[in-house]
Amino acid sequence: MKMESVEKPKVRIVGEEKVKLKKSFVKPWMGIKYLFKKPVTIKIPFEKIEPAPKYRGFHTLDWKKCIGCNFCGQICPARAIEMTWLEVDGKMEKRPHPKVDYGRCTFCQFCVDVCPTGALGFTENFYLTTGGLEEDLELFNWVPIHPDKVREMNEKFGDYRFPVVKIEKKADGTYVYHLRDGDKIEFKILGYGLRPPKKPASAKPATAQEKKEVSKPAEKKEEPRAEPEKAAEKPSGE
Amino acid sequence: MDMNEKPKVEEKVQEVPEVEAPKLPDTKEEKLVAEILKKAPYAEGSVRRERRVEFKVPADRIKEFLELASEKFEMLIQISVVDWLKEGEFELVYQLWSVSESVHAFVKTRIPRENAKMPTVMDIWPVAETYEREAHEFFGIVFEGNPRLGPFILEPREYEKHPLRKDFNMIGYVKTIYGEDFDRYDESKTNYVI
Amino acid sequence: MSERKNDDFISYELQEFKLFEPLFRWARKKSLWIVAFCTGCGGIEMPPLATARYDFERFGIMPNPAPRMGDLFLITGYVTPKTLKRIIITYEMMQDPKYVLMHGSCPINGGVYWDSYNVVKQLDKYIPIDVAIAGCMPRPEAVMDGIMEIMRKIEDGTADGWKRYKENYEYYRKNQDELFGEGWREKDARRWLAWI
C-alpha cells in the first residue's frame, strides 16, 4: 500500500473539551430558516423518480441463448428458480428454462452473475402490485421474457412496471401471459426439474455438465417431477 | 488457518502506532500467551496471527481458566458453539477481547454432545447470561448456575428441538409444520438444489 | 376473542345508508391510518415514506400506534410465528373496514427464508390480504404504488379482505390453530392483553 512512515499517531483520542456541547435555548429556533427552502418531497403521482441505471429489478431471459444449465438454480439463495420444460407452438424447447418466483426472489441477481451465456439478465423494472387473492398472486411466478420486449414496453409506457398484467392458467398446462401492450405469449409447461419430462420425444437434452450434477450423490437431489396439482382449497374472495 | 500466508488485509494492520514493529518471538501476543500459560499449565496456547491468540482448555477447568484470563481479557465478546456431529462433541469457543492489549482470544473447549453441561461464567462476566441462554436454546447445553435458561428467542415448540444442532432436519421440520408442499406454486420447490 | 357469527358483517354495510356509500368510500380512502407495527425488514422503508421525502401524509395516511384507530395494516416483510400471533390479535382488534398491504417476497412464498423453521410461508392462509407488492425490499415508490392501488380498491369496493375474514373465519381460524396449536389465544393472547 501507500506511505509507510507514520510519525504522528493517526488515531487520536479526544475528550470532553471537544466533544461536549453547550445547551442552548436560542439555537433550535434557527430551524425556522428551513421554512423558506425548497421542499425535498417527491410528489409521487405527479412527479417521477427513476431508479438508478442497473438497479436490480425483474429478470429477463433470452430463451434462444438459455442452455438450461441450472447454474442459476444452484446459486439462488432463496430457491426461487426452478427449471421448466416448455412447449412453444407445439414444439418442445430443447433445454429447460428458469422459472423465477418473486414470492421468494431476493433480487440479489447472483443468478445473472453466474449465467454462462448471458441469457439471464435484469432490468430496472420494480413495480409489481397485485391483489391479495390466490389467483392474483400467480403473477409472481413467471418464466422471464426477452429483454427487448421489456425495454420496448418501458419506453412505450414510460414507467418500470412488471411487463405482464395477467397470467392465465388453463387446465391442460397452457399458460398465457397477457403483456401490458396487449400482446400475448402462449406456451405449455410440460414439467419441472432438470431431466426432461416423461415425453419420449426429443432424445436427451441433458448436457454433460448436468449429467455430472445429477449423478453426484449430493444431499437431497433434485427430483424430476411432473406438475403435481395442488388442491385448491383456498377461499376465493366472494 | 495458515499462518504463513497472511492476506493483505491483516498485513496493513502492522502500521498501527501502538505496536512498534512486532517481531514474532517477542510480540505482545506471545508474551500474553506465555504469561497466561505459566499460570495455567493445563491449557494449550498459540498465536494465530497478529491480535489473535488461541487457547485450548479441558472442559473441567474452563471456569478456572476463564477467571484467570479475565484479568487480561476484560470483555467476553461471544460464546460460539460448534456442533461437531461426527466427533459427537460440542466445541465451545469463548471469544474474549482484551481492551488494554487489543488482542482477541479464542478459548476453545470440547464437551460431549450427550447431556452437555458446562459451569456458567455469569459471575465473571454478567453478559454471559445472554450468551448462555442462547447457546442453551439453540444447542441444548445446560449451563449450571444460570437461572434464566429456557425459551428466550424461540417459542417453546422450537425450543425443544434445539434447531442449530446439526441433526435437526430443518426441511423435515418445516414440512411437518407448514405442510408437505409448502410452496405456493406448481413447481413444489421444497428441496435443496445443492 | 368472542365468538363471531358469519353474517355479522352485513350490519357494517349499512343498508339504510347505501346512498352515501360513495361518500363513505371516498372518506375512507382519504384517511387511511396505518397501524405502526413494522413486522419485518420493510419497516426500514417506512421512515422515508412517512417523512419529508415521500411524505404519505399528503394522502391522509398517518402512522398510529393504536390498532383500534387503524385502517391499514402494513405487513412489512417476513413474519415469524411469534409475530404472527400479535399480527392476528392486532388485526382482529382493528375496526372494520380494515385493509392489509403485504410487502415483499417473504409473506408471499417464504422469500429467502423459504426453508426457515421460524418464518411463516404463506401469510394469506392466516389473514386476508388486499394488496401485495413485489420486491426485496420494495422501494418506497413501489409501496406508494401499493397504497394507490389500495385506495383505488377502496373506491370501487374491491378491497374486501375484512369481509373475507368474516366469511371464511373458520378457514383462517383452522389454519391459525394448526400453526399455533389449539387454544393459543387463551394461552398466549390473554397474557398480553388483559382486556380480551
Add this chain to the structure above:
Amino acid sequence: MANLEVPRELREEAKAHDMYLHPIDKDTYELFFGPQHMATENFSIILKMDGNRVEKAIVNPGFLHRGFEKLAEQRPYFTNIALLLRICVPESDVPENIYSMAVDEIVGWEVPERAIWIRNVVLEMARLSAWMFWIMGFGNEIGLYTAGQWAAAYRERFMRLFEELTGGRVYHIYTVPGGVRRDIPGDRWLRQLRDTVEYLKGKMRDFDDILFDNYIMFERTEGVGVMDKKFALKHAVTGPNLRAVGVPYDVRKDDPYYLYPELDFEVPVLKEGDSLARVLVRRYEMEQDLYILEQLLDMGPPSGPYMVKDPKLKNLPRFKVPAGDAYAHVESTKGDFGAYVVSDGTHKPYRVHIRGPSQSHGVTVLEELLKGARLADVPVILKTLDNCPPDIDR
C-alpha cells in the same frame, strides 16, 4: 431533574385521589412495552412498574428470529451474502463485510487494493446512513420530529449513491468474499459522493442547532441511564456506548482493518456514561465519518481489479473453502459487530456465528439500566443504547 423521586406522602395522596389511572388498588402493575412501539422496533419489554418507575424489566426478544445461522449452513459461501446482510437492516453492509473478511482470512486471499478501497467507502457510507437513521429514531423519541424529517431526507442521498454503486437500495448484496461485485460506476459517482459529503458537513451545523444543542435534548438525556466503566466492560458494552463511559475502544483503532490505519480520525471519549454522553459521542463520530470519507476520496480509488482472480471462482455455486475458522469484526454504529465462520472444507460453511452489539446492549445492559428509570425515559434509554433487535434474534 432526571432523578426526581416522587415522595412517598405525595404518592399516598395521589392514590387517595385516584390519580393513578391504571391500577387503582395497587401500586405495581405490568406494562407490555412493544413489539409495536416505534422505539423498540419489534422487540418487547415486560416492565414491572411501580407507579411511574420501572421496578424490573424483562426483555422478550425473538420476534425477528429467522434462524440465520442454520440457514447459512445450507447455502453456498457466496450466496450467504444475500442472506446474512439481513441481520442488520439499517447498515446492511456490516454483516456483508465481516462475513467476507472472515472468509477471506480462511481462504487466504489477498483482496485487491481497489476492492479494499471500495469496501471501506461503502462501510463509511453505511455508517453515515445509519447515523441518519439513528438521528431520526432518537429525534422522534424525544419529540424533536424536525430532526427526524431532515435526517430521513438526507439519508435518501446515500440511498441513491448506494443504488448507483450496488444496484440495491437498502440491501446492497455488494461485498463478497474476494472483493466486490461491481466496479465504481465512474467519476461522476465519486463527484456525487464528494458533493454529498460537503452537503452533509454543512447540514451538521443545522443538526447541532436543532437537536444536539437543543435544551430539550439535554433535559431528556442528562443523567438518564447511567452506567460506569466496570459495569460496561463486564457487560461487553461496545461502540459509542463504551466510549461514553471513558474506554477508548474502537475496532477501527484497536483491531484495524481495510485502510483505517492510514486514515486520520479522532475517537471521542466521555466519562459520564449517561444518555447525554452517548448522544454526544455519536454526534462527534458522525462528524468524523464525514472526514474519513473525505480522506478516502482524496486518496482516490487505486487502479486494478475489483475482484480477486482465482480459478476456483469459475464454478461459483460449488466454490470450496479450506477447513479452518476465523473471526472478523468491524466497528458499526451500534458497536462491535463480529462474525465467526467455521469451514470444514466443503462448499457450505459449517457454522456462522454473528455477534451483534445489541446482544449485550439489548438484553442484560438494558434490563439493568431500566431499573429505576421513569417510563418516559424508557424510549430514550433504548434509543441512546441504539438497540437493534435483529442482532439479538438473528
